[in-house]
Amino acid sequence: MTPPLNIESGEGIRVRDTDGRSYIDAVSALWCASLGFAPARLTRAMTDQMSTLAYYHSFMGRTPVCTEHLAARLVARMPGMNKVFFGTSGSDAVETAAKIARYYWAAKGQPDRTRIIARDGAYHGSGQMSAALTGLDYCHTGFALPLSDVLRTGRPHFLRDADPGESELAFSKRRARELDELIRAEDSGTIAAFIGEPAMGAGGVILPPDGYWDAVQNVLAKHGILLIADEIICGFGRTGEWFGCETFGIRPHLMTIAKQLTASVFPMSAVALSEEVYDGLKPLAHGVGTLGHGFTYGGHPVGTAVALECLKIYEEMDLPRHVARLGARIKDGLSGLKNEPGVLDVRCQGLLAALECDTEVLAQAIGQQAVARGVFFRIIGPVVAIAPPYICTEAEIDHIMSVLAESFAAVSP
Numbered sequence: 278m279t280p281p282l283n284i285e286s287g288e289g290i291r292v293r294d295t296d297g298r299s300y301i302d303a304v305s306a307l308w309c310a311s312l313g314f315a316p317a318r319l320t321r322a323m324t325d326q327m328s329t330l331a332y333y334h335s336f337m338g339r340t341p342v343c344t345e346h347l348a349a350r351l352v353a354r355m356p357g358m359n360k361v362f363f364g365t366s367g368s369d370a371v372e373t374a375a376k377i378a379r380y381y382w383a384a385k386g387q388p389d390r391t392r393i394i395a396r397d398g399a400y401h402g403s404g405q406m407s408a409a410l411t412g413l414d415y416c417h418t419g420f421a422l423p424l425s426d427v428l429r430t431g432r433p434h435f436l437r438d439a440d441p442g443e444s445e446l447a448f449s450k451r452r453a454r455e456l457d458e459l460i461r462a463e464d465s466g467t468i469a470a471f472i473g474e475p476a477m478g479a480g481g482v483i484l485p486p487d488g489y490w491d492a493v494q495n496v497l498a499k500h501g502i503l504l505i506a507d508e509i510i511c512g513f514g515r516t517g518e519w520f521g522c523e524t525f526g527i528r529p530h531l532m533t534i535a536k537q538l539t540a541s542v543f544p545m546s547a548v549a550l551s552e553e554v555y556d557g558l559k560p561l562a563h564g565v566g567t568l569g570h571g572f573t574y575g576g577h578p579v580g581t582a583v584a585l586e587c588l589k590i591y592e593e594m595d596l597p598r599h600v601a602r603l604g605a606r607i608k609d610g611l612s613g614l615k616n617e618p619g620v621l622d623v624r625c626q627g628l629l630a631a632l633e634c635d636t637e638v639l640a641q642a643i644g645q646q647a648v649a650r651g652v653f654f655r656i657i658g659p660v661v662a663i664a665p666p667y668i669c670t671e672a673e674i675d676h677i678m679s680v681l682a683e684s685f686a687a688v689s690p
């Protein structure tokens with residue numbers, strides 16, 4: 278087994294290994310380091326907060342004032358959301374969202390609505406429920422997963438899964454029809470929620486085909502099933518709007534966020550709830566005397582200070598316009614590769630993009646060539662994933678795309 282590359286330091290969009298070699302990370306590490314690897318303003322926000330209030334919790338009727346402030350800022354930004362519950366990782370945000378969905382139905386007098394529908398190819402985390410919701414076999418094998426409370430439906434991968442001659446719209450309708458059939462077969466009275474990434478990340482950068490989210494939402498609405506949008510990659514600008522829900526016309530009941538919330542320099546996540554869900558929880562929580570769920574480090578003041586500063590930076594960047602401008606250059610770069618032999622597809626939405634090859638071997642070879650040229654992409658099966666930090670200059674995006682083209686040319690069939 279190859280030992281890991283030891284990363285020692287970072288500056289801007291680059292990291293440096295212990296042998297002094299420098300690399301551009303063109304996937305923002307794990308789709309998350311939106312402001313690079315040594316963002317000075319975030320360091321300042323963190324140290325200022327450390328010397329004011331380094332820690333406090335949000336239990337027993339007390340909470341850090343900055344955490345209240347962040348919750349209000351997020352609710353104002355997140356479409357249709359009313360309250361925010363903080364955690365410390367994307368996985369725990371998904372665990373919380375799943376628990377809240379069940380609690381909501383229990384509070385409504387429908388305690389049998391416990392099951393959650395997730396898609397093939399989804400990635401939702403590494404906790405017990407979040408890994409069970411994940412639709413990737415390597416996350417299940419050996420862990421006694423998935424759980425029986427998870428129902429699985431097809432992924433929206435038009436390129437790989439459409440029937441010959443099927444249009445994008447017809448494929449989307451077929452996926453919605455399959456979802457409807459699943460719900461009918463399993464009994465909607467046992468189903469709490471459906472979870473989906475607006476655009477799928479770890480499953481291979483899968484962008485929803487035409488009409489997909491409309492068709493899915495119609496089915497869910499018909500059966501009264503809650504929709505959880507897992508915005509952990511898409512959230513905060515990645516797909517061109519502030520949230521993937523805005524890019525793709527999704528109206529969720531709950532949203533999970535992490536990664537770009539703090540540009541990943543502090544482990545923090547959140548679940549946002551619509552007013553309908555929040556109000557729905559109250560009777561049960563009041564009866565019990567509390568909502569019996571929370572984390573010691575949830576709403577951590579240092580993470581909160583970082584998140585507030587991130588929001589300020591994103592607003593100064595005019596995030597949607599900024600991402601659109603940089604994303605257009607990725608699209609340009611990809612279009613030059615689109616018709617090359619060995620390339621099945623190129624796709625790009627904002628700063629989330631992919632080159633899909635006909636074989637995994639080709640994608641791996643491209644990835645290795647790129648590392649030798651000082652650029653990290655993420656290779657997911659036959660897919661070369663691209664998701665650069667937001668602080669890239671246009672010249673840096675062009676450089677990343679020319680390294681991709683050179684790497685492809687070096688190994689192309």
Ligand SMILES: Cc1ncc(COP(=O)(O)O)c(C=O)c1O
Nearest residue numbers: 366367368400401402507509510
């Ligand atoms: C869509 C999505 N949900 C959840 C997670 C889990 O987040 P974490 O690794 O912070 O637990 C990830 C991580 O990549 C993700 O991409």
